[in-house]
Amino acid sequence: MDEQRNKEGIVLTEAQIRSRRQRSIGIALALGVLVVLFFAVTMVKGPVVLVRPV
Numbered sequence: 001m002d003e004q005r006n007k008e009g010i011v012l013t014e015a016q017i018r019s020r021r022q023r024s025i026g027i028a029l030a031l032g033v034l035v036v037l038f039f040a041v042t043m044v045k046g047p048v049v050l051v052r053p054v
Contacts, residue, residue: 012020
């Protein structure tokens with residue numbers, strides 16, 4: 001499999017490929033949760049965020 005081989009020529013085992021995929025999915029989910037959290041906080045605060053004293 002070409003996707004198992006990087007520029008240094010290291011061949012990953014099936015367990016390593018599975019572990020890498022699970023880690024990538026975990027990072028993506030964590031990032032998604034952060035995006036949703038920031039969006040929710042922004043919606044709760046509403047337009048008050050835009051009101052600043054001059």
